Amino acid sequence: MSVLDDLTTPSASADPFSVFRALRESDPVHWSEAHRAWLITRYDDVSAAFQNKAFSNDRVRPVLERKRQSGAESAATGVLGLMTGWMVVNDPPVHTRLRKLAAGAFKGQRIAAMDAMITRIVDEHLDAFLRGSGPQDLISEVAYPLPATVIATMLGAAPEDRDRFREWSDELALVAFGTGGAARADRHERALRGLREMESYFHTLIEKRRAEPGEDMLSALMAKEGDDRLTDDELVGMCALLLFAGHETTTNSIANSVLALLRHPDQLDRLRRDPALIGPAVEELLRFDGPIKVLNRWVVAETEVRGRTIRPGERVHLVLASANRDPEKFAAPDALDLGRSPNPHVAFGKGIHACIGAQLARMETRIAVARIVERLPGLALAEEPEWKDVLASRSMEKLVVTHS
Amino acid sequence: MRIGVDNEVCEAHGQCSIVDMDLFPLDDDGYSAVGPDREVPEGEEDTARLGVDACPVRALKVLS
Numbered sequence: 001m002s003v004l005d006d007l008t009t010p011s012a013s014a015d016p017f018s019v020f021r022a023l024r025e026s027d028p029v030h031w032s033e034a035h036r037a038w039l040i041t042r043y044d045d046v047s048a049a050f051q052n053k054a055f056s057n058d059r060v061r062p063v064l065e066r067k068r069q070s071g072a073e074s075a076a077t078g079v080l081g082l083m084t085g086w087m088v089v090n091d092p093p094v095h096t097r098l099r100k101l102a103a104g105a106f107k108g109q110r111i112a113a114m115d116a117m118i119t120r121i122v123d124e125h126l127d128a129f130l131r132g133s134g135p136q137d138l139i140s141e142v143a144y145p146l147p148a149t150v151i152a153t154m155l156g157a158a159p160e161d162r163d164r165f166r167e168w169s170d171e172l173a174l175v176a177f178g179t180g181g182a183a184r185a186d187r188h189e190r191a192l193r194g195l196r197e198m199e200s201y202f203h204t205l206i207e208k209r210r211a212e213p214g215e216d217m218l219s220a221l222m223a224k225e226g227d228d229r230l231t232d233d234e235l236v237g238m239c240a241l242l243l244f245a246g247h248e249t250t251t252n253s254i255a256n257s258v259l260a261l262l263r264h265p266d267q268l269d270r271l272r273r274d275p276a277l278i279g280p281a282v283e284e285l286l287r288f289d290g291p292i293k294v295l296n297r298w299v300v301a302e303t304e305v306r307g308r309t310i311r312p313g314e315r316v317h318l319v320l321a322s323a324n325r326d327p328e329k330f331a332a333p334d335a336l337d338l339g340r341s342p343n344p345h346v347a348f349g350k351g352i353h354a355c356i357g358a359q360l361a362r363m364e365t366r367i368a369v370a371r372i373v374e375r376l377p378g379l380a381l382a383e384e385p386e387w388k389d390v391l392a393s394r395s396m397e398k399l400v401v402t403h404s
Numbered sequence: 405m406r407i408g409v410d411n412e413v414c415e416a417h418g419q420c421s422i423v424d425m426d427l428f429p430l431d432d433d434g435y436s437a438v439g440p441d442r443e444v445p446e447g448e449e450d451t452a453r454l455g456v457d458a459c460p461v462r463a464l465k466v467l468s
Contacts, residue, residue, distance in 0.1 A: 047415070050416075050434070051416065051433050051434055100425070103422075103425045106422060107423065107424055107451065108422075108423035108424055108451050108454035108455060108458075109450060109451050109454070112450075112454065283460070342460055342461045342462055343460055344415055344417060344460040344461050345460070346417075348419070350415075350416060350417050350418060350434070351416060351418055351433075351434040352418070352430075352434060354417065354418040354419065354421075354422065355422075356422060358419060358422050359422055359423060359454075359458070
């Protein structure tokens with residue numbers, strides 16, 4: 001079948017939605033040679049896949065085992081070992097236990113109580129942005145530093161340590177996604193050294209909280225649940241996961257939302273006239289151009305999707321960004337309608353692995369978008385953004401705007 | 405305060421359970437196990453409202 005199925009070409013990165021539309025229409029469960037994976041693009045199939053026990057999240061352990069067998073250097077296997085413990089790459093019952101132990105820290109009331117702290121951090125970044133004039137990058141100045149600062153503050157880190165959280169977040173992404181190339185090998189080495197620092201930093205922070213518990217999220221993660229609690233190594237892993245999963249995704253949620261509003265001035269006006277619309281507006285912005293294009297699963301048992309047999313050992317890409325534009329689920333899916341309701345998008349996934357930080361991500365995006373819209377009335381796009389050629393995330397290089 | 409779920413409407417998004425997995429339990433397939441009518445423990449009313457509001461398909465309701 002001659003359907004375009006490489007999602008990492010510059011044209012597919014610039015406009016993935018026309019590629020997704022063609023896939024949904026011509027071959028919704030498609031084997032892609034380019035990705036060596038199945039591309040699942042319709043809402044119903046993506047939705048069902050989240051509940052299909054033939055699809056496993058245990059994706060890092062096989063990579064780690066291969067590396068160990070080939071005698072790869074210990075630093076890389078050390079970081080992979082840390083990631084192997086993340087709940088997001090585990091199946092039940094390991095996943096169930098970790099998720100239960102983490103759930104208390106993400107409870108609705110606890111997240112809602114962070115409102116004032118997040119608003120203050122957003123306003124600090126916008127104050128600095130407003131002091132600048134001419135074209136500025138809203139990502140590097142606001143959307144990128146913001147979530148790392150929120151995570152560092154949430155974990156109770158000292159203000160002077162916050163910049164290191166950003167570096168660690170970049171280093172985690174490099175180790176998780178980055179491979180090949182001599183220049184990259186050098187960066188990889190430095191990233192691994194940085195992450196060893198991160199581990200010892202979190203161990204020290206845990207010891208401090210043990211001696212002196214606080215109201216912060218780390219103290220909440222350390223709490224007992226029944227007879228069980230997270231070990232120190234699991235806590236370090238949880239802190240790293242929080243940073244890895246909560247940083248770039250939130251940056252892109254904010255940046256993609258602002259871009260979508262700038263491209264739909266009628267909807268931007270609508271939000272300015274009715275700021276109370278921010279809740280449903282953010283749901284629609286997440287549906288319309290959310291931060292994640294693709295989630296992966298390993299196939300561990302033979303299963304059938306829309307008549308296609310999918311076999312153990314194969315990989316499946318669940319294309320969230322396509323499911324969210326499926327006309328069988330959403331009326332006029334390519335239109336941005338900030339009042340859309342109901343809006344059962346799958347930007348946060350679904351089922352047992354649904355993003356545990358969804359409430360926090362929503363709140364950060366709501367506050368950031370609302371404050372940007374309110375405080376930057378003259379906001380305008382200064383140049384066409386370029387999209388990164390990556391499979392998993394929907395991510396711009398820069399979002400250059402003017403505000404007066 | 406009482407809450408309930410319409411299991412004909414629930415699509416297993418799991419967003420309620422993120423708000424509070426004790427107030428909004430899920431079954432093994434990720435669907436709400438709140439049942440048609442459940443009492444909210446005293447002091448948990450605000451959390452219950454947050455969980456009901458988090459449902460993207462409005463399968464959850466505050467009954468009284």
